[in-house]
Amino acid sequence: MTTTVTEHRRPLRADARRNHERILEGARAVFAEYGLEAQIDDVARRAGVGVGTVYRHFPTKEALLGELVRRKLRVFAENAREALAREGEPFGVFADLLRRNAEVCVADAAIQHALMAFGQHISMHAQVELEELNKPTAELMARAQRAGAMRPDVTVDDISMLMCGVSATMTQTGPGFDWHRHLEFVIDMLRR
Numbered sequence: 001m002t003t004t005v006t007e008h009r010r011p012l013r014a015d016a017r018r019n020h021e022r023i024l025e026g027a028r029a030v031f032a033e034y035g036l037e038a039q040i041d042d043v044a045r046r047a048g049v050g051v052g053t054v055y056r057h058f059p060t061k062e063a064l065l066g067e068l069v070r071r072k073l074r075v076f077a078e079n080a081r082e083a084l085a086r087e088g089e090p091f092g093v094f095a096d097l098l099r100r101n102a103e104v105c106v107a108d109a110a111i112q113h114a115l116m117a118f119g120q121h122i123s124m125h126a127q128v129e130l131e132e133l134n135k136p137t138a139e140l141m142a143r144a145q146r147a148g149a150m151r152p153d154v155t156v157d158d159i160s161m162l163m164c165g166v167s168a169t170m171t172q173t174g175p176g177f178d179w180h181r182h183l184e185f186v187i188d189m190l191r192r
Contacts (some may be wrong), residue, residue, distance in 0.1 A: 177187075
């Protein structure tokens with residue numbers, strides 16, 4: 001399992017925490033604008049900090065992207081835990097979770113593309129968060145499958161790949177690029 005720079009640190013001082021957040025917000029904007037061509041210098045300028053400050057928090061561009069992935073997965077996991085606590089028809093609850101997480105993605109679609117372009121190994125920076133997402137998602141899926149409302153052959157890994165596919169259309173414009181429509185196709189495909 002890959003460790004991250006932030007996992008072994010002492011708690012940050014208030015000014016360092018502010019810089020950390022500014023760096024992440026700057027990185028989100030810069031990667032959304034420039035994709036993988038973004039440079040740490042660009043992130044530092046956007047965040048209003050020195051390049052050395054960025055490197056103290058994130059020694060590589062991959063570490064910075066890894067933190068953005070972790071944050072996104074934490075939101076997805078929280079949404080999945082909330083869905084797990086909801087009452088309702090099991091497949092409907094699961095489908096609503098997919099829609100909710102898709103809305104999170106579209107709000108940050110450009111950074112989503114940068115993350116996908118970096119390659120799957122970026123998710124190695126977020127194994128803990130991925131497990132925290134997969135556990136409640138798998139439980140939601142098992143409920144829907146036990147109720148006979150979801151295909152029995154679908155796995156939690158399938159959902160990740162399908163949602164990446166939907167996300168790939170989010171910044172595209174023109175005929176045929178309607179991510180809402182694609183998401184509903186995915187949901188219908190999962191239904192039994």
